[in-house]
Amino acid sequence: MSKVDVYDVHLVETVASTTDVKPLPLATIDIRVPLPDELIHLSLEEQDSLERHIVRKMDRRLMPIIIVMFWLNILDRNSIANAKIAGLPKDLNMNNAQYNTCLLIFYVGYVITQLPSNAILPMVRPSIYIPLVTCAWGLMSMAQGFLHDFQSIMVVRFFIGVLEGPFFPGVIFLLSCWYKKEELIKRIAFLYAGNILSSCFGGLIAAGIIGGMEGVAGYAAWRWLFIIEGLVTVAVGILAMFLFPDYPRTTRWLTKEEGLFAEWRLSNEVAGIIDEDSSGIWWGVSEALRDPLTYLFTFMQMMLTTGQSFTYFLPSIIKTLGYNNTITLLLTAPPYAVAFLGSVALAYSSSKRKEFCMHICFPLTISVIGNILAMIVHGTGARYFAIFLMAFGVYVVYNVNYAWVSSSIPRPQAKRAASLAIINLMSGGATHFYTSYLFPDNDAPRYYMGGSALTVAVFLCAMTAITIRFYLARLNKKIDAAGGDAEAALRANKGHTETMKAFRYQLHWWTWPLPKALGTEVISIYHTSSKSADAAKIGKSNFIATSTEKWAEKHSRTLETILCTFFKNGTQLEEYILMLDVGGIMVYVEIPESALPPLPPGLITGNNFAPRESNTASKKEVLQMFKLKTDQKIKSWVEEVPMENCIEAVEKL
Template identity: 95%
Template structure:
């Protein structure tokens, strides 16, 4: 049964009955449909929503996952090239190699916030594929360099071009999916990261093991050339597949686009996912929100906990294996982490809970880091790598889903918040993590292991802090009133919705 209250908000009354209990009534607040959709019954709305979500999953997610997979592959390929002779051929010492890791993130940081600030004003279907082609070309260029200075310049520009991708894609997904839907989608997206790390080692093993001297080039040069060429090809394909926003995407009908936009507005009591206050208004609103700072610190600590990945081939090399076996051995820890990430994301989505799904796996990573610094024997040290990777990688998708679902509309604020969080965690964090695993610390890497242990612990503590903070906000929401009038009242003047947007813990 449905009715319209005095504030023109549709109240949907649902009744459930069990054999042992009396009927219970619950009220679901729905904002008015656009005039073009007013003819739809509640049942027709539910059917249309399921159809739209399925279409989004088919058309939106596959190309984004592939592009993200290549984003991580191109970024991390230098770690595989290192053990195949890159430093020797370019006359680089260990400090210069670490500086090459660092300079990438200098460029990465510079473009994140400006890019996300302008993204709501441009067409993502053109902008993001063009950026992808550009970083693919720069990745290919690494295969033709001959000294430290040239690779420094190219790595900087790869960072500049890769920087807009991840925060831009997270922002775009939040323009399409409701907050409870984001968890699974970001899980599948971040699975691209884990699989990229997994298959990156396997691909490198094949290229480095079989293409040495082909065409007069060292195998590590072919690694950059081939992976960059694939990225350019996918970027060109993405121009025909990548979406814009629900109302302007060509593979949705007018009715589907309007409904896709309405269902997101309905989730937050009618806040339309756009505003006319300008780019820098969104930045200023993001900087005023304590959640921006809490999530930024938590994400920075988690990224620090993952920073061993840029040195993993070198770490495994200390176990005594040749280059090909070393690269093959980088894959299994990521494969196990991938399976764990899917299971954890499913559990988090089903239970609608984030905090404990983050904290418990992180304990495993703490144990793994401690074991890596203390145990003897090849088997024990390799097992420790599994534990190190498992905890920090399985929680990442849940962590970012929590971030994305906790930053509500309007669009400019959400874009700025996500850019700031990724700028600091995905960029600035690497200003120090690039130097945590010097070759002189092999094989135990006490400095890196200790730093990662502390960072993972702080990440868990911050998650608990955020949980208590959001719980307090939810109490304020309840105190604001339990009817549609209170929800509408909270929407005035660029304020966030109070009743219809309830934070998940």
């Protein structure tokens, strides 16, 4: 098997080939970190089973409560936009500029707490810290329903920002301490789906409250909106204290064995970096600021957030179409519902293809078109359709973008936490210092200033994604030039000092079985059938599971070469040799972890078996062969010659 531009280490236990064509040098990399002593007794089958069990348990215990809390986080933050059209500015004697300042002051507080909070998060218990801040911002959200002037709502909005600031970057950091890179994409997609659904159902909830609770107990309907939503947040925060996890090794709903394995599999992913570093908070901040990726991802996320800033004005924008308050709030839901479906589909596609850049750029093009249409079309239906395009493009890519950030900023904890906090601080906080003023009432109904700003921002976001794509490709080339030594390559880059082996920045994943491309049948051998789908994706002709009955007998003397990339205690070496044809070769890419088991003399002499050391080619050599094949338009050539014509065939050669 040949791996080209693969940015995640992928375990293929054994690859075998059967053909009359001599296999070319192969390039398969398998790097694993030794299991902790407490887990050394686990077989490969037991490790696979345990990992699947742990991931399922994490999905059941970790994801639901986080999604609900994030849903409420966005709901409480955005409820002021729905309250605006229900009379909040009039009741508090606020003009348009003062309303926009209320939006701005929230993000002043939001920015202040993000970086310090994420810096201390590795040293505290998330199971207590995050639920506490959730209860606190819920109480402050309720307080908005009892205010009577501009000055008081300014103070309350500021403290809501202070209390909401730690949540999102903290949750993204926490998820990266539980899930592997390829697992993060789907989980962040589901998490951010909570954002989109919050915007969707927020309008529906507001329509119900504002349409049915005006004057209840002497309060305006917009006041009940804040009180009810804040009360629900407090209740969920209290519940979260009993459900929220800490880190894998210390969480109460994992056994000791499960906790050790959950931590080991993350360490194994980056070949040795573990999430226990004592370098300190400011070391992590310093390392994050030294990394160019922090600045690139920050700018891209800032432009994406700018593209989404119409959210706080969407009810006001839709109201210019001529509908009453209730219908206006109901009409805010469909664009977000479509964006939700698109975000799930895009996340699935990105996860399946292991690709980020084009999954970001293509939807952003749709958003650019929507922004332009919203400024130039006149019909009510056409303008409402433009809102669908605006929301779709910028919302569906958000989860893919954050998954790219999380998978490209590796461990240790301190740096990753600081990087995520900086990115969210600037994009989720500082961006709103100017976006709060992009849609003034006197610019209705076309909102040329806001539409133009969003169009430029979305375009710059796409261009930055392409820039990051090429930058990461250059870093990967440096790693390859250093012979796979990421530490040396990153030192040469002068912006990275992680000590990692076998790390690759994930840009896209495409594999090409070089032997098969040149006429060789390639078979994947694994201890269970769990990898059969992966083998099929990369073009394997067949699959052998060593856990099936008489697996070796069924393929006796059918293989010419076996490439063994991982040899663990208990591997049935004798059965492998039985599958080799006379004169077959078995190549070890890595040193076995212990002495090979004894073999019957007759087996070796009868099969003329020849063990070999690794002849794995470097990635540079493999790429050279690809270039040669492409430049010279080389095609596979196989000619069957009858035995009686073998002399003539040899002479032709």
